[in-house]
Structures are given as structure tokens and as C-alpha cells.
Amino acid sequence: MIRLQITLGLVLILAASTVVLIIGVRDIATDHLTRVQDEQHARSVEVGADLFYINCSRCHGEDGKGTAGLCPPLNDRTFFESRLKDIGYAGTLRAYVNSVISSGRPVSTRPQLYAGQMPTWSNVYGGPLRPDQIDNLTDFILNWQATAMSGAQPAKPEPEKAASPEDLGKQVFQRAACIACHAIGNNGGAVGPNLTKVADDAQKFIADPNYKGQAKTPQDFIRESIMNPNAFVVPGFQPNIMPQNFGQTLKPNEIDGLVAYLSTLK
Amino acid sequence: MVNLGELRNTAMQKISEMRAELPVKAAEMLDQRIRAITAGLSANELRAITRGESPTEKPNPRYKLQTKSFLFHLRPRYYQRASTWFSHTFRLGWLSVFTFFVETFTGIILMVFYTPIPTQAYADILNIMANVPFGRFMRDLHRLGAEMMVISVFLHMVRVYFTGSYKGERSFTWLTGVVLLLLTLLLSFSGYLLPWDQLAYWAVTIGTSMAEAMPVIGTQVNLLLRGAPDIGAGGLLRFYLLHVLFVPLIAILVISIHYYKVSREHSISLPASVEEGEMDPAEKKKALERVDFIPDLITHEIFLTSLVTFIMVLFVLFIPIAPLETHANYNATPLDTEAPWYFLWVQGMLKLGDKTLMGVILPGAIFTLLAAIPYIDRNPSRLARNRKLEITLGILFIALLGVLSYFGTPKALIEQPPATRIVQDMIPQEGEGEVRTLPFSQLKVGRYTTDMDFATVNGTPGLKQVMVDLQQKIKQKADKLPGAKGTVEIADVQVDGSGQTELKQVIMRIAWTDPQRGDQVYEKVIFLHRDAAHTAK
Ligand code: HEM
Numbered sequence: 001m002i003r004l005q006i007t008l009g010l011v012l013i014l015a016a017s018t019v020v021l022i023i024g025v026r027d028i029a030t031d032h033l034t035r036v037q038d039e040q041h042a043r044s045v046e047v048g049a050d051l052f053y054i055n056c057s058r059c060h061g062e063d064g065k066g067t068a069g070l071c072p073p074l075n076d077r078t079f080f081e082s083r084l085k086d087i088g089y090a091g092t093l094r095a096y097v098n099s100v101i102s103s104g105r106p107v108s109t110r111p112q113l114y115a116g117q118m119p120t121w122s123n124v125y126g127g128p129l130r131p132d133q134i135d136n137l138t139d140f141i142l143n144w145q146a147t148a149m150s151g152a153q154p155a156k157p158e159p160e161k162a163a164s165p166e167d168l169g170k171q172v173f174q175r176a177a178c179i180a181c182h183a184i185g186n187n188g189g190a191v192g193p194n195l196t197k198v199a200d201d202a203q204k205f206i207a208d209p210n211y212k213g214q215a216k217t218p219q220d221f222i223r224e225s226i227m228n229p230n231a232f233v234v235p236g237f238q239p240n241i242m243p244q245n246f247g248q249t250l251k252p253n254e255i256d257g258l259v260a261y262l263s264t265l266k
Numbered sequence: 267m268v269n270l271g272e273l274r275n276t277a278m279q280k281i282s283e284m285r286a287e288l289p290v291k292a293a294e295m296l297d298q299r300i301r302a303i304t305a306g307l308s309a310n311e312l313r314a315i316t317r318g319e320s321p322t323e324k325p326n327p328r329y330k331l332q333t334k335s336f337l338f339h340l341r342p343r344y345y346q347r348a349s350t351w352f353s354h355t356f357r358l359g360w361l362s363v364f365t366f367f368v369e370t371f372t373g374i375i376l377m378v379f380y381t382p383i384p385t386q387a388y389a390d391i392l393n394i395m396a397n398v399p400f401g402r403f404m405r406d407l408h409r410l411g412a413e414m415m416v417i418s419v420f421l422h423m424v425r426v427y428f429t430g431s432y433k434g435e436r437s438f439t440w441l442t443g444v445v446l447l448l449l450t451l452l453l454s455f456s457g458y459l460l461p462w463d464q465l466a467y468w469a470v471t472i473g474t475s476m477a478e479a480m481p482v483i484g485t486q487v488n489l490l491l492r493g494a495p496d497i498g499a500g501g502l503l504r505f506y507l508l509h510v511l512f513v514p515l516i517a518i519l520v521i522s523i524h525y526y527k528v529s530r531e532h533s534i535s536l537p538a539s540v541e542e543g544e545m546d547p548a549e550k551k552k553a554l555e556r557v558d559f560i561p562d563l564i565t566h567e568i569f570l571t572s573l574v575t576f577i578m579v580l581f582v583l584f585i586p587i588a589p590l591e592t593h594a595n596y597n598a599t600p601l602d603t604e605a606p607w608y609f610l611w612v613q614g615m616l617k618l619g620d621k622t623l624m625g626v627i628l629p630g631a632i633f634t635l636l637a638a639i640p641y642i643d644r645n646p647s648r649l650a651r652n653r654k655l656e657i658t659l660g661i662l663f664i665a666l667l668g669v670l671s672y673f674g675t676p677k678a679l680i681e682q683p684p685a686t687r688i689v690q691d692m693i694p695q696e697g698e699g700e701v702r703t704l705p706f707s708q709l710k711v712g713r714y715t716t717d718m719d720f721a722t723v724n725g726t727p728g729l730k731q732v733m734v735d736l737q738q739k740i741k742q743k744a745d746k747l748p749g750a751k752g753t754v755e756i757a758d759v760q761v762d763g764s765g766q767t768e769l770k771q772v773i774m775r776i777a778w779t780d781p782q783r784g785d786q787v788y789e790k791v792i793f794l795h796r797d798a799a800h801t802a803k
Contacts (some may be wrong), residue, residue, distance in 0.1 A: 009572040013576075019576075021582065028399050046792070092673070
């Protein structure tokens with residue numbers, strides 16, 4: 001019995017050592033751990049994308065192309081290639097992105113290009129997000145580097161199915177960051193007028209004696225407000241806040257879509 | 267005059283004599299050294315031991331060890347054969363000690379890479395798994411050891427109960443055992459918080475909130491444990507110190523007391539059939555004969571050690587069991603919070619009644635009752651046939667624990683809004699679920715609804731299955747979700763350097779018309795990365 005147990009025990013110890021050896025070889029001599037790192041990075045990007053969608057897309061756009069006149073694009077070649085130099089930052093791009101998100105931007109560094117402000121995000125400085133979430137966001141933003149386009153507003157691939165003009169308009173409303181300034185329902189910013197009943201409002205403004213524009217129908221009024229926002233300045237708001245160049249940056253069908261969509265809001 | 271030749275001859279003679287003596291002398295010296303280290307065993311004796319031969323000297327030098335060597339004096343000199351029958355102890359006490367050692371060893375290694383700070387802890391666990399060779403291995407072993415320890419301590423108690431080995435003089439051993447059960451649960455539970463993920467954070471939040479339900483001192487105890495009204499940096503540090511220092515130290519002390527009672531004072535009980543039953547005298551004689559610690563028991567223990575080590579190592583090679591959910595989030599209470607399995611029975615009780623009664627008073631009463639069993643049970647017999655009541659009660663108690671644990675599982679006895687439940691089942695907040703585990707290539711961009719013709723997604727069978735399941739689940743709850751329609755939208759988000767999509771957005775939405783509240787929508791948005799390796803578990 002004793003000799004049997006000793007022999008078997010030795011065999012088992014050898015077998016266990018072999019398993020340990022296998023794990024050691026896997027961890028040290030193969031790319032196993034690199035793959036685990038890639039997985040962790042991928043999951044971090046997933047979490048970052050979610051956080052971006054919830055917190056950042058209303059200013060920086062769902063696809064990171066920014067809001068003209070307000071918020072810079074983050075999905076942009078110059079951002080990845082020359083932003084650090086332009087601004088004289090000594091650290092890495094990762095450190096820059098991480099620290100900008102953490103502390104926010106109380107004052108724009110380029111007021112003539114992007115006049116907005118960015119709130120503080122890290123809870124270390126009083127914002128709503130934890131440092132690990134800032135890391136996730138950083139991973140997500142840096143993940144644009146491979147394909148960042150140069151120049152502004154590259155065309156977004158068309159959605160696969162032909163959407164109705166209203167649907168397209170609804171998408172563009174999000175994507176062109178109208179929502180950063182305008183609310184529909186409770187959702188959106190308050191820089192510009194609430195558009196929940198914009199079609200009705202348009203009817204009223206056309207009838208307003210102060211109205212000097214060309215529009216006869218709510219549709220035309222909405223189109224005019226997008227192409228030439230100063231044609232009529234909604235009472236209680238300032239001119240020149242709404243970007244003046246949507247006529248150039250949006251495609252004709254996108255503007256048609258916007259008009260079709262907004263006209264349904266009564 | 268000195269005769270040089272003679273002198274030379276004598277010298278030569280002496281030298282050759284010494285040469286002949288040398289091996290003997292060396293062997294003697296070696297033997298002395300060995301005896302000094304082994305507290306009296308000669309080299310020959312050691313050899314005899316490993317061959318299972320009888321002692322080479324008289325009196326039996328193997329017994330001397332138990333009085334002279336520190337480590338061996340903790341061990342028994344011998345047990346009676348029947349006490350060592352496998353079917354009597356199932357080696358569960360041994361297994362409890364062994365897993366405790368495994369935990370100590372793997373735990374110290376994990377400590378090297380772990381910082382008990384909320385901003386660091388989770389990242390450290392990720393780092394252990396992705397950067398430290400053997401890191402994941404140590405973590406899995408530590409987890410496996412912890413689960414095994416809880417199981418073996420519990421089963422050990424069950425066996426002691428059913429063999430009636432807590433009676434009479436062993437009642438104090440039982441009492442220390444109950445303390446050990448509590449310490450084991452505390453050890454396991456305090457370790458639960460350390461990864462600082464959602465699972466950990468909310469399980470421990472619920473656990474400590476039970477402390478809060480204690481009458482009079484509740485708030486104070488809760489504060490003492492958490493270090494603040496909510497678990498944060500203070501709570502993490504406290505649980506860490508409990509886990510790596512305080513509880514283990516106490517456990518070592520109590521295990522020593524417990525074990526000393528068994529090994530040096532009362533020995534392991536004899537099976538009741540041998541002690542009280544009628545047995546053939548020859549068989550009985552054999553059952554009562556001594557089995558010496560050296561060599562029989564110690565060889566057996568070493569054998570068990572290598573056996574269980576092998577099983578554990580093999581297990582974690584194939585089944586990585588240490589979970590890690592997303593980072594702890596104080597603002598997001600998970601939809602399904604789950605206590606560790608060994609506390610599911612408490613969670614089950616909590617669903618049945620109020621926190622003070624079900625979370626504090628009843629569990630307290632149960633442990634008090636456990637501790638008091640030897641004093642309540644005055645039946646002197648240990649034979650099963652004389653203990654029908656005790657055995658029935660024991661089985662009922664275990665069955666009750668089982669039922670309560672079932673009530674404790676997240677879905678039991680809790681009704682969630684149906685749309686939330688469906689989406690949570692298909693895209694759970696934590697873990698994978700059937701949408702995340704879709705192969706990335708199946709995530710074809712588009713908008714799919716439960717009322718469309720599924721033939722259009724024939725090319726992507728996984729996606730089709732998701733739509734079929736979604737449709738099915740909605741149908742099952744049709745009474746609560748009138749006119750419901752499910753939608754899955756998939757869109758590209760980011761592409762990699764070669765122009766391939768590597769990140770997609772998936773939206774699952776259920777829209778229905780509530781008779782009272784009108785049109786309702788529940789939706790969930792997730793992002794899926796090609797390399798995230800979501801795999802079904
Ligand atoms: C960390 C937890 C524990 C450890 C390490 C431990 C260890 C041991 C060991 C090594 C033995 C020798 C016999 C055997 O292997 O079965 C033993 C016996 C015993 N244990 Fe435990 N034990 C633990 C928990 C408990 C618990 C929870 C109870 C009951 C409430 C208990 C009650 C007893 C009793 C009464 C004996 C004597 C049994 C007999 O003589 O047959 N122990 N324990």
C-alpha cells in the first residue's frame with residue numbers, strides 16, 4: 001500500500017508539474033498573453049464606445065466628426081498627427097486625450113473654430129465619470145487613429161436600406177449634432193429653441209409681422225432656418241449662434257430629410 | 267635512530283586503516299546529522315519508512331518524533347484502523363486543511379500584484395490576467411481552492427453530524443468546528459470584494475446591509491465594515507485586511523485548537539458500527555488495530571496531496587473559473603444581483619421576509635442551533651438506527667437549505683418588467699448572452715424586426731436565431747406586451763487599419779402598447795468589438 005501510494009504520488013506530482021509547465025510555456029513562450037491583452041483592449045473599446053455614445057456624441061458626433069463651429073472632430077488625421085505639436089504638449093497622445101477628458105475644457109483653445117466648452121468628466125475633478133471610464137474613452141478615441149480622415153466631414157457610408165426622408169432626417173439630426181443645441185421632447189441641448197413643435201412654431205413665425213424671410217409654408221421656413229439661420233432670429237435667442245454653413249456641410253438629400261422630419265413635429 | 271623505513275611502513279599502515287574507516291566514519295556523521303534533523307530517525311529508518319517496512323530499532327523511533335519534533339507533535343501517533351476508513355471521514359477534514367494551505371500559498375502570490383485601492387484594484391486584476399505569467403493560473407487556483415474549502419468544510423460538518431461524532435467528549439471539537447465554518451464563510455466572503463467588479467461590489471453591499479439590519483448596533487457595525495456609509499476606499503481596505511490578515515490568523519489559531527483536540531486528545535471517532543455494533547471478533551480486532559502515523563498515515567496524506575493538487579491544476583487548465591465582471595459602478599445597481607452561492611439561502615430568506623428577521627435573527631439562530639447540537643442531542647447512541655429523528659432532521663435541514671438557495675437565485679420570486687427581462691436575458695448586463703456571443707461576421711449591418719420575413723437573414727444563421735428567439739420570447743409574454751414588436755439594429759462604428767469593421771453598435775428594442783400608459787419602448791444599446799472574444803460559457 002505504501003509503495004503503491006508513493007509510486008502513484010510521484011506519478012501524479014510529475015503530471016501536475018507537466019500541467020504547470022504547459023501553462024508556463026503558454027504564458028511565456030507563446031502569444032497567449034498578448035491575445036488576452038488584445039481582448040481586454042477590445043472590451044475597453046466597447047465600454048468606451050458606450051460611454052461616448054451616451055456622454056460625448058451630442059457634441060463630438062456619434063462618429064467623432066465634431067459639430068461645426070462648436071466641438072472639434074476627434075476622428076481626424078490632424079488630431080492624431082499634429083495636435084500635440086500645435087498645442088505644445090510634451091506627453092503622449094494618450095496622456096493628452098486622457099487629461100483633456102478628465103479635466104474638460106472650460107475655455108476653448110480655438111474659439112474661432114470651435115467655440116464651445118467641454119464639461120469636466122473625471123470624478124477626481126468633480127465630473128461624473130470614474131478614472132477607469134476615462135481610460136475606456138481614451139481607448140475608444142485612440143482607436144480611430146488607423147482610419148482617421150484628413151479634412152472635414154468625410155461622407156458617411158449610406159445606410160444599407162434606403163431610409164425614408166423622415167428617418168434620414170432623424171439620423172442627420174443626431175449626427176449633425178443639431179441635438180447638441182436643440183431639444184426634441186426632453187432630449188437635447190438648450191442653446192437653441194426647443195423643436196418639439198417646430199412645425200406649429202414655424203406657422204406662427206411666418207405670420208409674425210417681424211418676419212422678413214421668403215417662406216410661405218412651415219417646410220420652407222424650416223429649410224430657410226437651416227440654410228440661413230439669421231433670416232429670422234427666434235425671439236429670446238441670439239443670431240450667429242447656429243452654424244451658418246449647414247448648407248455646405250450637409251448633402252441636399254440630408255437637408256431634405258431634416259426638413260421632412262422636422263415638419264412632422266407639430 | 268629512527269628507522270625511516272619502519273616509520274614509513276607504520277604511516278602507510280595508519281593511512282590505509284583510516285581509509286578503510288573513512289566511509290564508516292562519514293556514514294556515522296551523516297547519520298548523526300540526519301538524526302539531529304529528524305528528531306531521532308536514522309538514515310536506515312528513513313529508508314525503511316519509504317518502503318513500508320517495520321521499524322529498524324527498538325523502542326520504535328517513529329513514536330519519538332511525536333514528542334520531540336514540533337511539526338510532528340501536532341500529529342497523532344496512530345489511529346485505529348476503523349477511524350481511518352475512507353467511508354468514515356471521506357478525508358474531508360484533511361481536504362479543508364489542504365485547501366486552506368492552497369489559499370495561503372496562491373493568495374500570497376496574488377498579493378504581490380494587487381493593491382487594495384478602488385482606482386487600482388480592478389486594473390490590477392486585469393493585469394494579473396494579461397501580463398503576469400501564471401497570473402490567471404494563480405487566480406483560478408485561488409478561486410477554486412476557496413470554493414472547495416467552503417464545500418469541504420460544509421460536507422465535513424455533515425459527515426460529522428451523520429456519523430454522530432460530535433457526541434460526548436467531542437462536543438467542544440464541534441463547537442470549534444462551528445467557529446471554523448463561520449470563519450471559512452467570512453474568509454471567502456471578504457475575498458469576494460477584492461476584484462472590485464460589479465459582482466463583488468453589489469454582493470458585498472447587500473451582505474453588509476444585512477449587518478445594518480441588526481437591532482441597535484446595526485448602523486455602527488455597518489459603518490465599521492464599510493468605513494463609510496457606502497463601500498469605498500475605506501471599505502475595500504478593511505475587507506482586504508480582514509481577508510489577508512485578520513481572518514486567516516484567527517483561522518490558523520482555531521484550526522490548530524480543533525485539530526489538536528482530534529489528533530492528540532480524542533483521536534478520530536470510530537465508526538459507530540465498530541464502537542457499538544455487533545461485529546465478528548476477528549474483524550473487530552482488525553478494525554481496532556493501530557495504524558501508525560509514520561509511515562502509513564503520512565504516506566497517505568502525501569499521496570492525497572499530490573492527487574488533489576493534480577486534479578486542481580488540471581481543472582483550472584481547462585475551466586478558468588475565476589469570474590470578472592465590469593468595473594464596480596456605485597451608480598448602477600445590477601438588474602440581477604447574486605450573492606455568492608453559499609449565501610444564496612440567506613438571499614432566499616431575505617426575499618421571504620424582512621431584513622432584520624430573515625437576514626440577522628434567523629441566520630443567527632441557525633448558527634446558534636448548530637453550535638448547540640451536541641448539548642441538545644442527549645441520545646448517547648451513535649448508531650444510525652438509534653438516531654432516526656436526528657438523521658431525518660439533518661436531511662430536512664439540508665433540503666431546506668437547497669430550497670432557500672433556489673429562492674435566492676436572481677430570477678426566482680422576482681418579476682421584472684417583461685421587456686426588460688427579455689432584453690436582459692438576451693443581452694445581460696454582465697456575462698455574455700446570445701447576442702454578444704454571435705460570431706462577429708454574423709453582425710450584418712441593418713435593421714431587423716420580429717414581424718419581418720426571416721428568410722432575408724438566411725445568410726446569417728446566428729442572427730436569424732437571435733430574431734427567432736426574440737420573437738418567441740415576445741410571444742410568450744404576449745399578454746403583458748400587447749402588440750409588441752422587437753427590433754434589432756446593427757450599425758458600423760469603427761474600422762481597423764485595413765478598412766474592416768472592428769466595432770459595431772447593436773440596439774435591441776421592444777415596443778408595445780400598454781393599455782394604461784400607451785406606447786412604450788424599452789431599448790438597450792451595446793457595442794461589440796471583433797477581438798473581444800465573447801464566448802459562450
Ligand atoms: C476550516 C474548517 C475545518 C477544518 C480545517 C477541520 C479539520 C478537521 C480535521 C482534519 C479533522 C480530523 C477528522 C477528519 O478528517 O474528518 C476534524 C474532525 C472533526 N471536525 Fe473538523 N474541521 C473544520 C471544520 C469543522 C466544522 C465546521 C465542524 C462542525 C461544526 C467540525 C467538527 C469536527 C468534529 C466534531 C471532528 C471530530 C470528528 C471525529 O472524531 O470523527 N469541523 N476536523
